Amino acid sequence: MKPIPIIVCGKSAHVAVGVKEGIRPAYEADQIEALHVVQSVEAGVRDIPPLLEESPPSKEWANLGTQEYGKKVAAVIAGGGYNDAAFEQLRKACDGKSSIPWLRHDISKDIDPRQPRPIEYGEQIAKKIVQCLQGLEKDKKMDKDGVYWF
Template identity: 30%
Template sequence: MAALPVITCGGVDPQVLNVVKPLYLPEYEGKRKFPNLVHSVTSAASGAIELPYLLQGKALPTSEDPNASTGENPKLPVSIFIGALYGDKEVEEMRQACQGISSVPWLKMDLAVPRPPLGPGYAEHVVKRVKACMKRIEAEGKLEEDGLWLF
């Protein structure tokens, strides 16, 4: 299977991205600084602005973020992965901004599922759950459908 381009929604700490990045490979990729990502959203407010552009394959008009997809046409993402920092309100804000545009699954961490504390093993646990969810979505033939999935 060819690697799939994705968008992640997380915090602003580059150390977290550096830990998570290699864990998504080889299934997921992109062409920015972090080779497994089309883009990394760092807040719901920025996601509400940036995601509509990216879901249409358009470059962002301007950005201070070194991981932003400016100046070139980014690959169309096949999914959006949303971390534990984003609650229902933040996810809804981003989804509302993409209404009528999104045709990809949005994966949100299910906070009811136990997970290890932040630290060693946390990133591996989260990525394992994301990959299992994506396999389930693919098996159900819903990779090209908008929807919210819990992982």
């Protein structure tokens, strides 16, 4: 089976790397791959729209994702560092570019935002992302625009 390419929006590099590593063994035979990792709203506004159109972003910026561009992105995942305004800014920049799910992390469910994140935090978040994506796949919502909390 082919890997399922996603875009991960995470402001913390160590959490984003943990998410990237944690999603790899998902979906049994399938894999989820972090095609591109966005670490700021500005980078997301710049990079996500071309990725949704299966075009590579500018090569002048380093990226933590697999960078195997030219694939149809299956979902955009936003971590807890993106508040409502930042998330809406990302969505607005991508308006009309695709019909895929956008996942948001509900940080109120798992950690005090004032506390530092443990090293395994990214992998814990990856499990929640995988569960959410599996639920969307089961409900046949992977090709429908919408916002879903994990």
